Amino acid sequence: MLLDAHGVSKSFGAFRALDGADLTVDEGELIGLIGPNGAGKSTFFNCLVGDLPPTGGRITFAGRDVTRATAATHARLGMGRTFQVPATFEDMSVLENVMVGAFLRHPGRHAARDKARQVLEYVGLGAQVEARARSLGTPGRKRLEIARVLATEPKLLLLDEALAGLNPAEVVQAIELVRRIHASGITIVIVEHIMEVIMSLTQRVIVFNQGRIIASGTPREVTEDPAVITAYLGHSLKRGEARPAS
């Protein structure tokens, strides 16, 4: 077992954003994580990678207890994540952005640059290495975010809406990239709203709602689960009610 998260909770003041989430991930899996906005998916990722200390629960990764470990320790052990809002250095070049990740395992400048170039080629940004990060469009940014993490050579990659904002043709290409990353031997947990992505990539899906896991199973099983349908319906109804009457 690569990752074992048990009873992970996170409170912000009196608000329980995450309420006892369990997740085990075996090496080689590609797991989907879905749920309405505000369900706690990003908070769960934050706890898993050490960006936020959980208020409860236990997380082991590659046989080590990492519940209280720093994000740097997680990265060294081989856990990498993309951010829902890309953490890009806008004024740096695409290459330099990826070198920031590559320095983790290649402290020398030359080796880090070589690694970054190789990863950028791999994600399809080989022609844009010298461009400023700010000049990239959405698909380029999403790829850059993935490249930055791949450069850290993760065993487990957590993708947080890494495909959001792409048009249908770009989504198809991004699915191909995720599939290629997975085929290269990297275990993946992916948060994604686009069901086509979940359906075509994953065998196992975990569904979050209000900080809890309410279902898990194959993509087909969970989309037919009444509790899941209710969670999504309730959400869209609530959003509908929030709109001003016209």
Ligand SMILES: Nc1ncnc2c1ncn2[C@@H]1O[C@H](COP(=O)(O)OP(=O)(O)O)[C@@H](O)[C@H]1O
């Ligand atoms: N740093 C924070 N401080 C206070 N509340 C937060 C913080 N981060 C997230 N939340 C709240 O926790 C809930 C879960 O958020 P999040 O994990 O981002 O959901 P998701 O990624 O599933 O959309 C939301 O209600 C959000 O407003």
Ligand SMILES: [Mg+2]
């Ligand atoms: Mg989120």
